[in-house]
Amino acid sequence: MNLKNLKTIKFSFSHRIFGGFLIMALLSILVGYLAFITTNNLQKVSRAIMRENVSSLKAAEELELAIVNQKGLVASYFLDNNHVWLKTLEEKRKDFAFWFEKAQEVALTDNEKMILKDIFLLYKNYDNQRNRAIKLYQAGRAADGKKILLNDMKDSMNSLYQKCEDLILANEVLIAKAEIVSQDNVLTMTRFIWTIIIITLCLGAFLGFFMSRKINEQLVRSAKMASLGQLSANIAHEIRNPLTSIKMRLYSLGEELRSNPAAKDDIGVITEEINRMEKTVKNFLDFARPPELVLQKCDVNKVLEGTINLVFAKANSQGVQIKKTFEAPPLEFAADKEQLRQVFLNIILNAIEAMPAGGTLEIGITKDADREFKDALKITFKDSGTGMPADYRQRLFEPFFTTKTEGTGLGLFISSRIIHLHKGKIEVDSYPGRGTTVTVTLPLC
Known part of the structure; x- marks a missing residue:
């Protein structure tokens, strides 16, 4: 695990932490927005209700006052026969008419409207009695006028006053209900x-716990990978140096024993095993210290064609037929040709080994848009092998995971890392008995 990978992991951690805080911030903004909107609406509704109820209550109180103010005017006129009292009475009648009309306009309930109807009828009766009393007084029948004033008009006034009190009470009840x-x-x-606050806090705690656990797992895994990478590099170097010496001495020995067929076969087997060990050592070194990309213009069609030529003899000897479908035209773009060849070689060899009794390997290249990339090359490797179960698919790109008895479990891990360094992706689709399809996607821009 080198410094570049550690920086990548830290960058990933920073993104996760930022994402968590972003979610919390968005939730806080949402809560504040909902609270503002709801509070604003409640205030508008409350103000409207209170305004209507207060207007209705004021009209009821003014209506009652307009009636009460008419109470002693006729009696005063009977005492001194001063027509000023009758003019004042006419003004109070106009006040009553004004506030009665206003009370009708702001009446909110059927109960208020019914009370107002009763007030209108009672006032009409009261006004008729008052007019009759005044006419009797002016006709010289003061005693009859006073009788109406003291008996009939008094009862009508009391009924009117009670109805006004009922109207005021009805409005007070409405205001109380509105407040409730x-x-x-x-x-x-x-x-x-x-x-919402509790949900936000719980979600924040959950996100914090989840991110903390994931980060701890990543840190532990990173530490293990760093230690393992260093150990792998040390072991690889310790093995590589003696292997080089053995290979050189073996070459010299082969020259000396060229005339001995039996020894020549033994030397060939030993050389093959040494080459296999060197490949394993190279995988460990690539895992421990992946080489930097050497980007240059290259044609993937040619790289893949060259890789197929390298394995053609092995595939043919195992009864595996390779079918090529290169739909994409020759196209050069910046890539590390040697590392891409390593990826293709690893995938093709895995496919051939998955078909020990022979089969078909279909290799295709298409130029197509992708959900992640506007323009990309897709290289597919579809074999007719045994396939693999889901639990194997999920672990394919883990270091040291292998289903082979002699495998290191680093091939696909290194291949995946190389493709990701090219900003691409590698995907595997496989089911038992249905073969395996590996898709490598490389962005062109």
């Missing part, structure tokens, strides 16, 4: 906000 509704709405809003 407003308080209930505020309580509901408060509960809603606290619920």
Whole structure:
């Protein structure tokens, strides 16, 4: 595990932490926005209700006052026969008419409207009695006028006053109910906000716990990988140096024993095993210290064609037929030709080994858009081998995971790393008995 990979992991951690805080911030903004909107609506509704109820209550109180102010005017006129009292009475009648009309306009309920109807009828009766009393007084029948004033008009005034009190009470009840509704709405809003806050806190705690656990797992894994990488590099170097010496001495020995066929066969077997060990050592070194990309213009068609030529003899000897479908035209783009060849070689060899009794390997190249890339090359390797179960697929790109008795488990891990360094991706689709398809996607821009 080199410094570049550690930086990549730290970058990934930073993205996760930033993502978590971003979610928390968005939730906080959402809570604040909902609280603002709901509170604003509640205030508007409460103001509208209170404004209507207060207007209705004021009209009821003014209506009652307009009636009460008419109470002693006729009696005063009877005492001194001064027509000023009758002019004042006419003004108070106009006040009553004004506030009665206003009360009708702001009446909210059927109960208010019914009370106003009763007030209108009672006032009409009261006004008729008053007019009759005044006419009797002016006709010289003061005693009859006073009788109406003291008996009939008194009862009518009391009934009118009671109805006005009923109207005021009805409005006070409405205001009280409106206040209760407003308080209930505020309580509901408060509960809603606290619920969102609790959910946000719980989600934040969950995200914190989840990210902390994932980060700890990644750190532990990174530490293990770093130690393992260093150990692999040391072991590889310790093995590589003696292997080089053995290979050189073996070459000299082969020259001396060229005339001995039996010794020549033995030397060939030993050389093959040494080459296999060197390949294993190279895998360990690549795992421990992956080489930097050497980007240059290259044609993937040619790279893949050259790789197929390298394994053609092995595939043919095992009864594996390779079918090529290169739909994409020759196209040069910046890539590390040697590392791509290593990826293709590893995938093709795995496919051939998955078909010990022979089969077909279809290799195709297409130029197509992708969900992640606007323009990309897709290289597919589809074999007719045994396939693999889901639990194997999930672990294919883990270091040291292998299903082969003599495999190191580093081939696909290194291949995946090389493709990711090219900003691409590698995917595997496989099911038992249905073969395996490996897709390598390389962005062109």
